[in-house]
Amino acid sequence: MIQRIILGLVMLLLFSCVEKLVEKPDNLIPQDKMVLILKEMAIVNAAKGTDLGKLRNNGIDPTSFVFEKYEIDSTQFVDSDRYYASLPLVYETLYKKVESSLENERLQMEEDKKVKDSLDLLQKSTKKEIDSSLKDTIPTLKSPQ
Template structure:
């Protein structure tokens, strides 16, 4: 009898400990891919806010309002969905890794464009300097 009581009490303790407080699915669910896009946009807006806040102010952009309007959601819907996705830490971690990878790819593309622009500007500057040098040689000879 003691063994049965001990076994039942162990089962009760195990079931009580393993009982997750699962977050219910939101009333207005946001697709995982859309949520990743929202997190991506929020990361970009946060970076812009940190790097050049006057640009947001100058263009009258409130980052949260912008996100809500762009994705046609409200603050409650965002909070509920964010909480829901965050309750599954592995999924949430994967979403942030995807956002991070996407940001990294964008950075590489932007760096390539900036590098090309710098080469063009450098070439133009060199051409201009060569013209000036040639003109000064002609003037010096004359």
């Protein structure tokens, strides 16, 4: 019993001495919105890696686009990211949610592609059958001799 009390006091002492590395910013982005922003940033970074020239030719700055979409500025994003990074368990949770969301989106896109491919294949085979049956029903014209 005394050991449990001592252990509890030691744990209380350790946790009460934890120093906050970064103060919570006044304009902190909520966690759910931060997940969406981080997901968009991951997609933007992937797009930059595939064809940045196409984005530039269309006058699109991907990072600015994300900031405008979520009505934030770069300072607010950096401050919020730094704050969440100072809380490793929270930060890990955020990124696990981002990863899960991206994975779900990937699986949905694969499923949509399978459905589209199946429909395309069905359409091609139906078209071939129709063309084939039309050839059989149309009499061939013979040239006069």
